Amino acid sequence: METIELNTGIQIPVIGSGTNTFGKENREYQGAINDDTTELLAAIKLGYRHFDTAISYRNEAVVGKAIKESGIDRSEFFLTSKIPGKPEHT
Structure with a gap:
């Protein structure tokens, strides 16, 4: 997999996968977490x-489970995530 070097010297794969519906019933964003690692x-x-996740996806544990199940060392993976912003006041 081709990588690019960040200004910190860390290599990040050029291509990654989003995970927003992985490990969820019917592969629906709001679906219940079912721990299915098939897609990952x-x-x-x-x-x-390279996998991208977010707190709002609720499936970070599924991503971790798939990495563990793969048998590939964790250091081979680059994970990105997003944290929720400040809630808007009404």
């Missing part, structure tokens, strides 16, 4: 090592 393991098998 398929992506890992294809060579993906």
Whole structure:
């Protein structure tokens, strides 16, 4: 997988995968978490090592589970995430 170097010297894969519906019933954004790692393991098998998640996706544990199940060392993966912003006041 091709990478680019960040100004910190860390290499990040050029191509990554979002995870917003992975590990959820019916692959729906608001679906219940079902811990299904099928999509993530398929992506890992294809060579993906960059995954993007977010607190609002509620599935960070599923991403971690898939990485563990892959048998590939955690240091081979680049994970990005997003935290919620300040709630708007009405």
